[in-house]
Amino acid sequence: MSTPVVTLTLNPAIDQTVTLDALTPGAVHRAAGVRHDAGGKGVNVASCLADWGVPVAAAGLLGADNAAPFTALFAAKGIADHFLRVAGETRTNIKLVDRRAGDTTDINLPGLRPGPAALAAVEAALDGLVGDGTVAVLAGSVPDGLDPGAYARLIPRLAARGARVVLDTSGVPLARALAGEMPFCVKPNRHELEVWAGRRLTDRADLLGVARRLNAAGVGLVAVSLGAEGALFVTDREALHAGALEVTGGSSVGAGDAMVAGLVAGLHDALPLGALARRATAFAVAKLGRPGPHLPERTTVESIAAAVAVTPAEGWAAAASTPAPI
Template sequence: MTAPTGTGMPVVTVTLNPAIDQTITVEALKPGSVHRAKAVRHNAGGKGVNVASCLADWGVPVVATGLLGAGNAAPFEALFQAKGIADAFLRQPGETRVNIKIADLAANDTTDINLPGLSAEAGALAKVRETVRSLAEPGTLVLLAGSLPEGLSNDAYAVLTAEFAAAGARVVLDSSGAPLAAALASTGALPFCIKPNRHELEDWAGRPLPTDTDLLEAARGLQRRGVAVVVVSLGADGALFVDGTRALHGRLPPVNALSTVGAGDAMVAGLIAAFQQGGDLDEVARLSVAFAAAKLGCFGPNLPDPAIVRSLAAEVVLRWC
C-alpha cells in the first residue's frame, strides 16, 4: 500500500459550518475550579477541513469548499496554502465560530464546547452547490461533513446528496442527528458511504446497540436501503465495516495519544483515500484505521509521514463478522 502521488481526480470536501478549534490542555479538569493551561493551540477546523488536511498530507488532491466567515479566514487560508489545498470556500460577512476543546491529561479525554456559528442563507448554499457541480465528474468523491449552520433546513444534506449523486459523484456523508436522519430517510439517492460512531448510530436507530451483532444488524439495514458502505467507528476498539457482501472489524492496539481531536475525521480521510485508490473492503479498513491511529500522534488536523501510516496499516487486525 503506497500513498498516491498527488495526481488524478481531486476529492471535494464541503464544510458548511467550519470552526477554529481552540485546544486548551490542562493537567486535570475539575469543574468549578480555576485551571492553569499547560498549552493552547488554534487550528482551522471543521470536519471537512480536517479531512482535507489529512488527505493533503497523504498526497490526495483536494478542493475544499463551503461557507467561511470573512472576519477570521486567515487560519484557514494559511492551512490551505501550506498544504496545497485548493480554496473554493465562499466568504460570508462575520466570523467563523470557535470550538473550545479542553484536553484533560489525567483522564486522557477531551471536553468540547462548540460555540454558535454563522447564519447561512439559501443563496449562499446555492453558490456552494454551483461550485461542487462544476467540480463533480462521474466517480468524484464528494464529502459532506459536519453540522449545518443556522438558517439551513435539516434536509440540506439530503438535497445535496441527491443532486451530486445525479451528477455521478460518490457522496460520503459524515454528520449526525437530524441532518443525518433526513439524509437517510430521503426518497432520493442515499450517500455512497456514511461513518457514524456508536452513539450516532444508536441515535438514528432509536435504540441502544450494545453488542457487535446489534451494530451489524443496524449497519446491514442501512446498506440494504442503499448506502453502499457503512462504517461504524468505535473509538479505541477500531471500527466496523460493512458493504454489500461482507462485514469486518478492524482495530489496532492502543497507542499513546498526543491529541484525540479529529481522530474520527482522520478515519474519514482514510476511507476516502482508500476509495480513491480503488481499494477493497480490507484496504478500506486498514487505511482508515491507520489514519485514525496515526492522527493520535499529531496535534491539529495532520498526519505523520506516509511511511508511518503504511506501517500502521500493515498492523491492523481484521476480523470477519
C-alpha cells in the same frame, strides 16, 4: 473540470485547544499551552488527504472577518480553496485537554447564520467541481439559518453528476439524509447508529445487523467507528471488523475525521475492502494525540496499517455472544 476529491464544510470552526494539567470545574486554571487551528470536519478531512498526497478541493462557508487561518492552511498544503466568504466570523470551538484524565471537554460556540442564498452559491460551486468519479465528502453540522435537510438535498444532486457521496454528520441532518436518496458511504459512530436504529446497540451482532440494514437500504459502504472496539466495514458483498490498536496517552480529537480521510484515500485508490479498512483505521490511530488536522509521515501510517488485524465481522460478532466455559 471535476476534482478527484471534494470536501464540503458548511459549519467550519477555528479550534482553540487549551491544554491543562487537570480540569477542575469551578477552579482557576493556568494553561500548559494553547494553539489555534483551522478546523471543521470537512477541513480536517481535506488536510489529512493532502498530507497523504491526494488532490483535494475544499468548499463551504467561511466568515470573511477571520478566514486567514483557513487561507494559510489551504495554501500550505496545496488544497484548492473554493470556500465562499460571507460577512461575519467563523465560530470558535474550545477544546480543554485534561492531561490527568486523558480526555477532552469541548465547548462549541455559535457561529455564522447564513441564509438560503449562501447555500445556493455553495451548490453552484460544487457543480463546477464534481463530475463522474469524484468522491464528495459532506461532513459536519449544518449551521443555524440553513435547512437541516441540506445534505439530503445535496446527495441526489451530486450523485446525478456521477459523484460518490461520503457522509459524516449527526442528529437531524443525518436522519434527514438517511430518509432520502442514500449516500454511497456513511460513517456513523455507535451512538449515531443507535439513533438511526431507534434503540441501544450493546450486542455486537446487533451492531452488525443494523449496519447491514443501512447497506440493504442503499448505502454502498457502511463504516461504523467503535472507539476501542475498532470499526466495522460493511458492503453488500463483505463485512469486516478492524481491530483497534492500543494507544495510550493521546487525545482522540480528530480521529474520526482522519478515519473518513482514510476511507476516501482508499476509495480514491480503489482498494479492496480489507486494505481500505486497514488504511482507514491507520489514519485514525495515526492522528491520536497529534494536535491540529495533520497526519504523521506516510511510512508511519503504512506501518500502523500493516499492524491492523482485519477479520470477518461475523466471527467478531459471534465471539462476543459465545458463553464463557464453566
